[in-house]
Amino acid sequence: MATEAETTFTLQPLDDGSAEVFGTELPRGRSVALAGHKLAVFTWEGCKVTVQGEPAVMYVADETPMAAYVNAHQTLNQRREEASKAAPGSAACRGPVVAVLGPTDSGKSTLCRLLGNWAVRSGWQPVFVDLDVGQGTITVPGCLAALPLEQPADVADGWSADIPLVFYYGHSSPGENPQLFKTLCDKLAALLARRAAADPRAAASGVLINTFGWVDGLGYELQKHIIAAFQCDVVLVMEQDRLHATLQQDLKTLSPRTQLVKLPKSGGAVKREADERRAARDGRIREYFYGPPSAPLQPATQTVRAADLAVYRIGSGPRAPNTALPLGAVSLADPLRLQNLAPSLELLQCLLAVSHAPTPEAILSSNVAGFVLVKDVDTARGTLTLTCPAAGQLPGRYLVLGSLRSSID
Numbered sequence: 001m002a003t004e005a006e007t008t009f010t011l012q013p014l015d016d017g018s019a020e021v022f023g024t025e026l027p028r029g030r031s032v033a034l035a036g037h038k039l040a041v042f043t044w045e046g047c048k049v050t051v052q053g054e055p056a057v058m059y060v061a062d063e064t065p066m067a068a069y070v071n072a073h074q075t076l077n078q079r080r081e082e083a084s085k086a087a088p089g090s091a092a093c094r095g096p097v098v099a100v101l102g103p104t105d106s107g108k109s110t111l112c113r114l115l116g117n118w119a120v121r122s123g124w125q126p127v128f129v130d131l132d133v134g135q136g137t138i139t140v141p142g143c144l145a146a147l148p149l150e151q152p153a154d155v156a157d158g159w160s161a162d163i164p165l166v167f168y169y170g171h172s173s174p175g176e177n178p179q180l181f182k183t184l185c186d187k188l189a190a191l192l193a194r195r196a197a198a199d200p201r202a203a204a205s206g207v208l209i210n211t212f213g214w215v216d217g218l219g220y221e222l223q224k225h226i227i228a229a230f231q232c233d234v235v236l237v238m239e240q241d242r243l244h245a246t247l248q249q250d251l252k253t254l255s256p257r258t259q260l261v262k263l264p265k266s267g268g269a270v271k272r273e274a275d276e277r278r279a280a281r282d283g284r285i286r287e288y289f290y291g292p293p294s295a296p297l298q299p300a301t302q303t304v305r306a307a308d309l310a311v312y313r314i315g316s317g318p319r320a321p322n323t324a325l326p327l328g329a330v331s332l333a334d335p336l337r338l339q340n341l342a343p344s345l346e347l348l349q350c351l352l353a354v355s356h357a358p359t360p361e362a363i364l365s366s367n368v369a370g371f372v373l374v375k376d377v378d379t380a381r382g383t384l385t386l387t388c389p390a391a392g393q394l395p396g397r398y399l400v401l402g403s404l405r406s407s408i409d
């Protein structure tokens with residue numbers, strides 16, 4: 001079922017059966033309003049659901065990959081059970097660390113949502129890791145983020161992201177600064193390993209990792225880095241035979257104990273064009289500040305003295321790709337160099353992450369508290385006007401700039 005952003009439809013179960021949307025049960029006795037969503041309603045034992053409103057597209061699918069997905073879930077749950085019985089502190093007490101790989105629009109995020117919801121409904125609390133910097137299902141795009149799942153995702157609003165662990169990469173493609181992407185992957189993986197070591201239940205519940213859809217060339221190299229950094233022991237490949245075959249070969253040396261499983265593509269997953277993806281990114285940034293339609297938020301606008309803050313860029317700013325350099329030359333720009341930026345009009349409409357770093361040197365290894373959007377820069381007065389999620393002092397003085405901008409009001 002799909003609808004345009006401005007039209008709404010509602011779903012409500014009508015009889016005793018149950019129906020779910022990507023693993024979340026449709027609530028009984030109330031309707032769920034949805035706008036701008038593409039989703040599938042699924043029932044295992046039959047359920048009558050009423051649809052009110054006008055979805056742009058609505059059909060009954062005659063084929064579904066759900067049986068394969070639920071098999072994968074059951075295998076993961078078995079691994080969790082075994083891990084929970086292993087001796088504390090042993091390697092065996094680590095539950096499945098699963099990476100979901102596949103081309104764009106093959107349904108990777110959807111599969112993560114299904115597996116996460118089903119795990120939570122079976123009493124586990126896996127960590128969901130989103131490395132798809134182009135979309136961002138936990139917080140704004142451009143982030144590597146982790147969220148311990150404690151309850152099923154809301155049908156309309158997705159996961160409730162009260163306490164995510166977020167590193168800001170700052171770009172919508174991992175190819176913009178692959179070295180930074182790898183560095184942040186390593187940091188996030190190390191933090192999750194520490195968390196698992198301290199909490200046996202968390203360790204047994206395992207990790208579900210959503211990746212980006214770039215699976216050739218450098219994209220593929222980065223996917224292999226993810227598998228190694230998070231020590232993934234299960235890799236689920238959506239649909240693509242070529243990716244599956246290449247990984248099968250490479251995992252023999254990279255990670256021989258990793259189990260590789262090919263799964264069919266999510267039936268209704270539809271291709272999104274570049275402008276749709278851009279609009280979706282903007283929508284995620286808007287939602288960060290203004291909340292979802294079901295729970296609107298009121299952001300605060302505040303003007304701060306530029307001298308009280310310090311804006312840093314990681315890497316040396318927009319750089320020519322190696323392919324644009326003369327033959328044989330390589331870009332010498334240090335991709336991890338911190339560059340302090342004076343307040344200028346260049347910052348207008350930029351999304352800045354507020355780092356928890358106590359010093360500039362700690363920016364690369366620190367997670368971020370949240371984000372602000374630059375609405376105005378007054379170089380004469382030395383002030384910045386920022387849209388912030390809440391009023392009050394910012395939780396850190398070091399702000400990180402990437403290449404993400406937004407023109408939301």
Ligand SMILES: Nc1ncnc2c1ncn2[C@@H]1O[C@H](COP(=O)(O)OP(=O)(O)OP(=O)(O)O)[C@@H](O)[C@H]1O
Binds near residue numbers: 039213
């Ligand atoms: N069975 C389905 N029926 C209807 N819509 C679906 C179904 N499965 C997925 N979708 C929708 O298709 C779109 C693409 O799916 P999804 O985001 O899971 O793909 P993806 O592989 O993670 O994409 P990418 O990594 O390229 O951003 C989403 O809007 C999702 O809600």
